[in-house]
Amino acid sequence: xxxxxxxxxxxxxxxxxxxxxxxxxxxxxxxxxxxxxxxxxxxxxxxxxxxxxxxxxxxxxxxxxxxxxxxxxxxxxxxxxxxxxxxxxxxxxxxxxxxxxxxxxxxxxxxxxxxxxxxxxxxxxxxxxxxxxxxxxxxxxxxxxxxxxxxxxxxxxxxxxxxxxxxxxxxxxxxxxxxxxxxxxxxxxxxxxxxxxxxxxxxxxxxxxxxxxxxxxxxxxxxxxxxxxxxxxxxxxxxxxxxxxxxxxxxxxxxxxxxxxxxxxxxxxxxxxxxxxxxxxxxxxxxxxxxxxxxxxxxxxxxxxxxxxxxxxxxxxxxxxxxxxxxxxxxxxxxxxxxxxxxxxxxxxxxxxxxxxxxxxxxxxxxxx
Amino acid sequence: xxxxxxxxxxxxxxxxxxxxxxxxxxxxxxxxxxxxxxxxxxxxxxxxxxxxxxxxxxxxxxxxxxxxxxxxxxxxxxxxxxxxxxxxxxxxxxxxxxxxxxxxxxxxxxxxxxxxxxxxxxxxxxxxxxxxxxxxxxxxxxxxxxxxxxxxxxxxxxxxxxxxxxxxxxxxxxxxxxxxxxxxxxxxxxxxxxxxxxxxxxxxxxxxxxxxxxxxxxxxxxxxxxxx
Numbered sequence: 001x002x003x004x005x006x007x008x009x010x011x012x013x014x015x016x017x018x019x020x021x022x023x024x025x026x027x028x029x030x031x032x033x034x035x036x037x038x039x040x041x042x043x044x045x046x047x048x049x050x051x052x053x054x055x056x057x058x059x060x061x062x063x064x065x066x067x068x069x070x071x072x073x074x075x076x077x078x079x080x081x082x083x084x085x086x087x088x089x090x091x092x093x094x095x096x097x098x099x100x101x102x103x104x105x106x107x108x109x110x111x112x113x114x115x116x117x118x119x120x121x122x123x124x125x126x127x128x129x130x131x132x133x134x135x136x137x138x139x140x141x142x143x144x145x146x147x148x149x150x151x152x153x154x155x156x157x158x159x160x161x162x163x164x165x166x167x168x169x170x171x172x173x174x175x176x177x178x179x180x181x182x183x184x185x186x187x188x189x190x191x192x193x194x195x196x197x198x199x200x201x202x203x204x205x206x207x208x209x210x211x212x213x214x215x216x217x218x219x220x221x222x223x224x225x226x227x228x229x230x231x232x233x234x235x236x237x238x239x240x241x242x243x244x245x246x247x248x249x250x251x252x253x254x255x256x257x258x259x260x261x262x263x264x265x266x267x268x269x270x271x272x273x274x275x276x277x278x279x280x281x282x283x284x285x286x287x288x289x290x291x292x293x294x295x296x297x298x299x300x301x302x303x304x305x306x307x308x309x310x311x312x313x314x315x316x317x318x319x320x321x322x323x324x325x326x327x328x329x330x331x332x333x334x335x336x337x338x339x340x341x342x343x344x345x346x347x348x349x350x351x352x353x354x355x356x357x358x359x360x361x362x363x364x365x366x367x368x369x
Numbered sequence: 370x371x372x373x374x375x376x377x378x379x380x381x382x383x384x385x386x387x388x389x390x391x392x393x394x395x396x397x398x399x400x401x402x403x404x405x406x407x408x409x410x411x412x413x414x415x416x417x418x419x420x421x422x423x424x425x426x427x428x429x430x431x432x433x434x435x436x437x438x439x440x441x442x443x444x445x446x447x448x449x450x451x452x453x454x455x456x457x458x459x460x461x462x463x464x465x466x467x468x469x470x471x472x473x474x475x476x477x478x479x480x481x482x483x484x485x486x487x488x489x490x491x492x493x494x495x496x497x498x499x500x501x502x503x504x505x506x507x508x509x510x511x512x513x514x515x516x517x518x519x520x521x522x523x524x525x526x527x528x529x530x531x532x533x534x535x536x537x538x539x540x541x542x543x544x545x546x547x548x549x550x551x552x553x554x555x556x557x558x559x560x561x562x563x564x565x566x567x568x569x570x571x572x573x574x575x576x577x578x579x580x581x582x583x584x585x586x587x588x589x590x591x592x593x594x595x596x597x
Contacts, residue, residue: 052494076497077506083498089491093513102509103499154499 005029007062007158007190011048013055020044020055020214026207028062028158028190033201033222036211042194045211046160049192050083051076062158082151084161088143090135096146097131103154115155116187124186125149125179141172145179152187159191165200173200180204185278198233202242202282227322227333229312234335235320240284243332247273256301259361262332264325267301270363279363285320285335287359292346294355302358306334308350311343319343323356334358377566379546380554387462387550388530391469392477395526396519398470399477403522404511406478407485418482422475432472433539440464440540465541465548472536473529477522484518485511517592521585528581532574 005028012021020041026032034042047053049060051067051074060067067074082103090099100118122128125145135143144164151159164180165173177200184191184204195201201208201222208225210217210233218231226233226241233239245259250272257271259281266281273279294303306323314320314337321343323334334356348354373381406418424432437459440446446458458464492514496506512519534552541548543557551570558567 050498052497076494077500077502081498083495085491085495087491089495091492091495091510091514093516102496103501150499 005063005190007192008059009045009049010057010059011045011055012057015041015044015055015214018214022211022214022216023059024209024216024219026190026192026209026219029188030206031184031191031193031204032207032209033205034192034194034209034211035198035201035205036196036217038196040211041214042196042211043162046083046162046192046194050081050160051079052083080155080157082154082156082159084144084148084151084159084164086163086167088135088140088147090138090143090146090150092135094135095131096127096133096135096138099135099146100127100131100150100153102150105155116152116189118153121149121152124182139172140168141175144168144172144176148179148183152183152189156189159189161191161193163194163196166195166197177203198236198238202240203280205242223333227335229310229320229322234285234322235312235314237286238284239286239320239335239337240282241333241335242280242282244278244280247271247275247277247279249275257363262325264304264332266358266361268361268363269301273363282362283334283358284360284362285337287361288323288334288336289357289359290321290336290338290342290346290348291355291357295357298357300357300359302361304356304358306354306356308348308352308354309333311348311350313340316340321348327353373569374566376545377554377570380549380551380570383462383546383548384531384550384552387465387469388527390466391473391530392523392527394466394470395473395477396523399474399522399526400481400519403478403481404485404507406482421478424472425475429472429533429535430539433468433536436464436468436471436536437540440467459540460542460544460548462547465537465550468536468540469530469533472533473526476529477526480518480521480525481515482518484515487518488514517589520588524581524585528578531577 007026007028009025010023013019017039018041022041022045034045036042044053048055048058054073057070059069061069066072067079091102094102100121104118122131125148127145127149130138130142130146135146138146148164165176168176181203193201193204205222207220208222209219210225210231218225218228223241223243225231226239228234243261245261245266248258248260248265250257252272255271256267256269257273259266259268259279268281304325305327306325307327307329309322309324309329312320317340319338319340321336321338323336325331325334336356402421406414438444440458442457446464447456450456450458455461458467488511492510493506496510497503501509532552534556537548537550537553538556541550541553543549543553549557551574555567555570555574558564558570
């Protein structure tokens with residue numbers, strides 16, 4: 001899936017407590033997250049895409065391959081999808097290996113057959129030592145890894161994941177997230193990922209579909225929606241931006257890694273990270289403060305010239321500023337959450353060129369406290 | 370074993386034959402019925418379930434009476450039996466099989482339905498997302514997961530058929546080698562004051578029932594432990 005493929009989805013119907021009216025189009029690359037509060041219809045949209053739920057008014061297609069429209073409905077077993085449920089839902093009567101191979105094409109052993117290989121998946125998900133075990137003898141995290149591998153080995157063109165980490169405890173989540181990140185990096189398989197946990201999405205998602213009460217609030221690249229002050233994400237207390245960066249250098253003396261993002265550089269006390277690798281960093285709005293002049297002496301590592309693109313009053317005390325890392329206003333965005341008093345005392349305003357002092361830059365794959 | 374006359378052996382063979390044939394037929398037609406009852410959204414399915422369960426409550430003589438009419442020359446039996454040159458299905462082995470199937474149906478359908486209901490939709494949804502056709506999902510997921518229910522249904526169906534009496538008497542009579550099963554044989558022995566034969570058979574039935582119920586309970590316990 002190297003060319004630009006488009007997934008088009010539209011579902012409308014009454015669902016118990018609310019009306020679902022969700023229509024969006026997505027590039028069929030990378031990880032797209034369906035994000036919203038619990039009960040907003042995310043899972044229903046995913047189940048409709050899989051054909052597990054059938055609304056009368058539904059449309060779903062990848063490019064010209066129509067899975068359902070007003071007059072046709074392709075049953076789940078004939079849609080080229082993989083589906084990972086919130087609970088691993090392994091077949092209890094089959095071994096791990098036979099679970100993994102349940103959906104695999106019959107010729108999976110044939111050498112040279114294209115697609116996702118058995119050895120590749122067991123290696124990627126760390127399943128090699130579990131193959132002969134029964135599902136009941138696995139831990140929660142291991143089960144979910146088997147479920148992910150099983151879905152991948154059915155050679156899907158689209159992987160649908162319904163809160164695959166929600167049923168797991170914090171520690172197990174942190175054990176699985178790196179596997180998902182490797183999946184994202186090694187397989188060119190589009191993934192639609194349902195979650196109500198922003199920290200997961202900051203690490204995994206490329207695109208975002210924001211949902212609320214059965215409706216679509218916005219769709220777009222993750223960083224764009226994160227920094228849009230008209231959307232609920234940017235004004236939450238733990239608002240942050242995720243930036244895809246490249247490791248530039250590693251300072252062995254102080255243990256500092258320098259990341260480059262579209263011209264800007266961030267120094268992070270982390271690493272060593274392999275030079276040239278892509279890493280995602282997270283910068284919280286509350287970790288960014290603003291100054292008129294560059295502080296001459298400071299313990300803060302990252303002080304960058306920025307331009308204020310917009311300013312929104314969040315509440316009586318605080319302002320939220322959207323910053324551009326480039327003087328011309330293009331390029332990646334940062335968020336800064338500062339007090340209204342400071343804002344007015346410094347006389348800050350839209351279009352002003354200021355300095356952003358970034359107290360901390362988190363390397364996304366690191367375990368969150 | 371000398372105590373058992375050839376006549377008794379004929380009855381034992383006939384009983385096992387009848388129970389085995391009935392159980393196989395019940396698994397073949399009872400499983401789809403149980404599947405439908407477990408998964409259909411139809412509002413009238415409980416009415417069907419009630420019809421299936423009627424033999425639990427009805428006196429065997431009532432059931433036997435209707436079956437006698439149905440199997441006789443004036444009923445369905447009079448239409449089917451001529452296919453192989455007979456006049457009626459009543460008082461034949463085939464007639465007994467039909468009666469036993471109806472009579473033992475609830476004992477087979479109920480545990481299988483429970484097993485299908487207990488597994489929920491999820492395993493089948495998973496199978497569908499892994500490209501399994503409904504047929505493949507049924508055979509490779511639903512049937513293995515419902516195995517304890519199928520086993521219980523088969524054992525109950527077999528044992529219940531062995532133990533039936535009223536219906537056999539109504540539609541089968543007591544023809545040695547054709548319809549004289551064990552329970553009828555005991556009745557005959559008592560009627561003709563052959564107490565020795567009657568007590569041997571009666572004791573044998575008690576032992577059989579004990580073993581069946583004990584074996585089933587132990588199997589269910591083992592399955593429950595394995596499923597944990």
